[in-house]
Structure formats: C-alpha cells, structure tokens
Amino acid sequence: xxxxxxxxxxxxxxxxxxxxxxxxxxxxxxxxxxxxxxxxxxxxxxxxxxxxxxxxxxxxxxxxxxxxxxxxxxxxxxxxxxxxxxxxxxxxxxxxxxxxxxxxxxxxxxxxxxxxxxxxxxxxxxxxxxxxxxxxxxxxxxxxxxxxxxxxxxxxxxxxxxxxxxxxxxxxxxxxxxxxxxxxxxxxxxxxxxxxxxxxxxxxxxxxxxxxxxxxxxxxxxxxxxxxxxxxxxxxxxxxxxxxxxxxxxxxxxxxxxxxxxxxxxxxxxxxxxxx
Amino acid sequence: xxxxxxxxxxxxxxxxxxxxxxxxxxxxxxxxxxxxxxxxxxxxxxxxxxxxxxxxxxxxxxxxxxxxxxxxxxxxxxxxxxxxxxxxxxxxxxxxxxxxxxxxxxxxxxxxxxxxxxxxxxxxxxxxxxxxxxxxxxxxxxxxxxxxxxxxxxxxxxxxxxxxxxxxxxxxxxxxxxxxxxxxxxxxxxxxxxxxxxxxxxx
Numbered sequence: 001x002x003x004x005x006x007x008x009x010x011x012x013x014x015x016x017x018x019x020x021x022x023x024x025x026x027x028x029x030x031x032x033x034x035x036x037x038x039x040x041x042x043x044x045x046x047x048x049x050x051x052x053x054x055x056x057x058x059x060x061x062x063x064x065x066x067x068x069x070x071x072x073x074x075x076x077x078x079x080x081x082x083x084x085x086x087x088x089x090x091x092x093x094x095x096x097x098x099x100x101x102x103x104x105x106x107x108x109x110x111x112x113x114x115x116x117x118x119x120x121x122x123x124x125x126x127x128x129x130x131x132x133x134x135x136x137x138x139x140x141x142x143x144x145x146x147x148x149x150x151x152x153x154x155x156x157x158x159x160x161x162x163x164x165x166x167x168x169x170x171x172x173x174x175x176x177x178x179x180x181x182x183x184x185x186x187x188x189x190x191x192x193x194x195x196x197x198x199x200x201x202x203x204x205x206x207x208x209x210x211x212x213x214x215x216x217x218x219x220x221x222x223x224x225x226x227x228x229x230x231x232x233x234x235x236x237x238x239x240x241x242x243x244x245x246x247x248x249x250x251x252x253x254x255x256x257x258x259x260x261x262x263x264x265x266x267x268x269x270x271x272x273x274x275x276x
Numbered sequence: 277x278x279x280x281x282x283x284x285x286x287x288x289x290x291x292x293x294x295x296x297x298x299x300x301x302x303x304x305x306x307x308x309x310x311x312x313x314x315x316x317x318x319x320x321x322x323x324x325x326x327x328x329x330x331x332x333x334x335x336x337x338x339x340x341x342x343x344x345x346x347x348x349x350x351x352x353x354x355x356x357x358x359x360x361x362x363x364x365x366x367x368x369x370x371x372x373x374x375x376x377x378x379x380x381x382x383x384x385x386x387x388x389x390x391x392x393x394x395x396x397x398x399x400x401x402x403x404x405x406x407x408x409x410x411x412x413x414x415x416x417x418x419x420x421x422x423x424x425x426x427x428x429x430x431x432x433x434x435x436x437x438x439x440x441x442x443x444x445x446x447x448x449x450x451x452x453x454x455x456x457x458x459x460x461x462x463x464x465x466x467x468x469x470x471x472x473x474x475x476x477x478x479x
Contacts, residue, residue: 010462011461011464011465042472044472046436047373049436050328050331057326057329061346065350066314069351073312074354
C-alpha cells in the first residue's frame with residue numbers, strides 16, 4: 001500500500017483513525033518532522049472547535065475531582081538526559097517558563113524515564129494522548145519497552161528489524177485484519193501479510209498482566225497446535241510482531257503466563273483471534 | 277464576565293495579561309498543579325471545566341458517562357501536569373486533546389457505542405451549524421470559529437464535525453457522507469488546514 005501516509009495527519013489530529021491506522025501513522029510520525037509540525041498545528045485548530053460545545057458540568061463534579069486528585073501524587077516531569085541540551089526543540093517563539101520545560105522530547109530510544117513512570121504509562125492507555133499525542137507515543141513505543149526484561153525483540157528499537165517488519169506488515173498491500181474486542185473495552189487486532197509471512201498484533205487499552213505474569217502470544221496451526229509467538233508487553237497500546245511464520249496459521253492467541261513465558265499455553269486465552 | 281473568555285487555545289501569550297480578576301495563565305496553573313498545588317488545580321478546573329466537559333459531552337452524549345469521563349480527564353491532567361510541554365502548544369489545547377481522546381475511547385467501546393447509536397438521529401441534527409450557534413451566539417470566540425467554519429466547503433465542515441465533535445473514524449465519516457473510501461481523511465485534513473489558517477492558529 002503506497003498511499004500517502006502524510007494524508008492521515010488530519011484524521012490523526014482529531015482521533016479519527018482506527019487502532020491499526022493510528023499505530024501505522026505514529027510510526028511514521030516519529031520520523032517525519034513535517035507531519036509532527038502539521039499535527040501540532042491541526043490539533044490546535046481542532047481544539048478551537050470546542051468553543052462551540054461549551055457546557056458547564058454538574059456542580060457536584062468539582063468536589064469529586066478535587067477529592068480524587070487529593071489522593072493522587074502528580075507524576076514527576078520527564079527528565080531529558082541533558083537538561084540544557086542545545087538541541088532541545090527551540091521552535092517556540094515565546095520561551096516558556098523555564099521550570100515548566102523541558103519535558104523530554106528526545107528522539108526514540110534516547111529518552112530515559114523513571115521506572116514508576118513507565119509502569120504508570122503502561123497502565124494508562126490515555127498517556128498517549130497526553131503530551132500532544134505523538135511525543136508520548138514515541139516515548140511509549142520505545143522507552144516503555146526498554147525497561148521490561150525479556151522482550152528481546154523490542155530492545156534497541158531504533159535498530160530493531162522488528163520495527164521495520166511491523167511497518168511493512170501494517171502497510172502491506174495484502175495486509176488483512178482480524179480484530180477482537182476484549183473485556184473492559186480493550187481491543188486486539190492482528191494484521192497479517194501472507195506475502196511477508198508475518199503478523200503484527202495491535203492492542204489498545206490492554207491492562208497489565210498480574211504481578212509475576214506476562215502476556216504471551218501464540219500462533220495456532222491447522223491442527224490446533226499453539227506455537228509461541230513471543231511475549232507482549234501489557235498495558236496501553238502495543239504493536240508487536242508475532243515471531244514465526246504466520247502465513248499458514250489459523251489464528252493467534254494471547255495468554256497470561258508465568259514470567260519468562262511458557263512452552264505451551266497454561267491458561268485459557270484472554271483473547272483468541274481467528275484468521276477467518 | 278465569564279472568565280473563560282480570556283482563555284484561548286492560541287498561545288498563552290494571548291491570554292490577556294491585564295485581565296482584572298485573574299492575571300494567571302492556564303500554563304502557570306498547570307505548572308503549580310505539577311507541584312501538588314490543589315488550589316491551583318481548583319482554579320484550573322474552574323477555568324476549563326466547561327470547555328472540557330462540553331466537548332466530552334458532545335462526543336459521549338450520555339450525561340452520566342460524560343461526567344465520568346470528565347473526571348478521568350481531570351485526574352489525567354493532574355497526574356501529568358508536569359509532562360505538559362508548552363513548546364508544543366497551549367495548555368488548553370493539551371487538556372482538550374486529553375479530553376477528546378478519552379471521550380473517543382469511551383464511545384468506541386462497545387456498550388457506549390450502542391447508547392450513542394440510539395441517539396444518532398438527534399445527534400445528526402446537533403452537527404448542523406445553526407443549532408450549536410444558538411448556545412454561544414454572544415461569544416466572540418465562538419463567532420470567530422463559526423466564521424472560520426463557514427470558509428470550509430460543506431463536505432469539509434461536515435466531515436470535520438462528524439470526526440471531531442461526534443467521534444467517528446474517517447472511514448465511518450466516509451460512509452455517512454457517501455464519500456469514496458479514503459477521501460474523508462482528505463476532507464478532514466483540508467478542513468482543519470483551512471480552519472487553522474483562517475483562525476491564524478500558531479504554535
């Protein structure tokens with residue numbers, strides 16, 4: 001599919017992409033400064049529309065909100081590796097208050113975060129929408145993964161061929177989607193390209209696996225046998241290439257397994273997506 | 277006077293610095309909230325709750341769910357206040373982005389979608405230009421946005437409203453407007469660009 005991915009910037013800015021398109025576009029966005037600037041400006045333009053829908057919330061909401069925040073600690077700022085880095089984005093014409101800046105806006109793979117931020121980020125699917133959309137996406141797609149042990153596929157994501165594979169699969173002319181909605185509003189969509197022999201799973205709104213457990217991916221063959229297709233980080237939105245040749249598989253599953261994964265599924269799948 | 281009128285999603289520099297009652301920008305309130313200042317956050321709530329709740333309710337429609345989502349939105353804002361990056365845009369725009377995303381997430385989850393579908397006939401009317409105009413007709417900033425919307429083609433405007441204000445995907449919008457598949461995203465983008473340029477939105 002060689003459609004112009006830049007053209008998705010507007011739909012992205014108004015949250016009008018589906019999960020798979022969004023995953024694809026965000027991967028593009030991470031490396032396309034033209035789209036980054038465009039998305040920022042279009043997000044700002046769309047925000048203006050909200051003057052048309054103003055409505056005061058019920059008065060009771062204020063007390064609920066204030067009571068709730070009183071019990072929650074704000075997250076620390078993201079700290080860039082070099083605080084006064086000269087290559088910090090300086091396109092803003094009016095310098096912000098120094099203490100507010102900078103949140104880390106480093107390129108993929110260079111950003112460091114605290115472990116609790118990572119855990120939090122993976123818990124909260126909306127973290128992506130927070131720092132102007134794509135900035136955090138970039139961080140979530142890279143940093144979050146670095147901190148999780150055992151996900152060899154995801155290490156050094158910049159150089160990682162799986163990232164390129166995911167991009168290719170998502171954009172493949174023969175890419176076929178198989179989706180499923182999970183409990184709690186989460187979604188899992190498998191995109192498979194038989195030409196590339198690969199499948200990618202795109203999840204949205206997934207919870208975390210229980211402590212000491214991991215999510216493991218499986219491919220099912222025609223006989224019903226399940227073969228491990230690697231581990232998958234929990235939480236938030238994930239894009240993970242299933243390891244193995246998916247072109248003859250009949251479906252993909254996600255199970256909860258003990259840390260490190262299992263040779264065979266030891267629990268009922270939290271999701272099974274049939275390729276049919 | 278409604279204090280909200282001084283807050284715009286255009287850059288913070290535009291938030292009239294000499295405002296009589298509260299010469300404090302949303303950016304400053306957010307910054308104070310990041311240090312755990314609940315009073316600042318309460319002030320922030322008062323300044324933006326109508327904008328955020330209104331947008332959420334427009335997308336979600338169900339009042340109880342809208343309230344729930346708005347509460348989640350404020351919690352997210354509180355927790356992530358230190359992550360706001362003013363070089364990427366105005367604070368209000370950042371908060372609206374959070375609100376919009378959460379609202380869209382909510383309506384796209386299965387049971388919420390069913391609720392909304394039941395009310396679709398009514399929702400379609402709300403999309404039209406005039407009905408939204410009534411509620412806000414005196415407001416200068418609303419008029420400004422209305423004028424800007426009028427510079428869009430009808431299809432651009434409808435596509436943008438269905439996507440942003442009603443939370444539909446561009447594929448759904450294409451179907452609803454009988455557009456060839458793949459063209460709704462172009463209409464949305466063209467409409468946003470026109471809106472941006474007409475409003476003079478800068479970052």
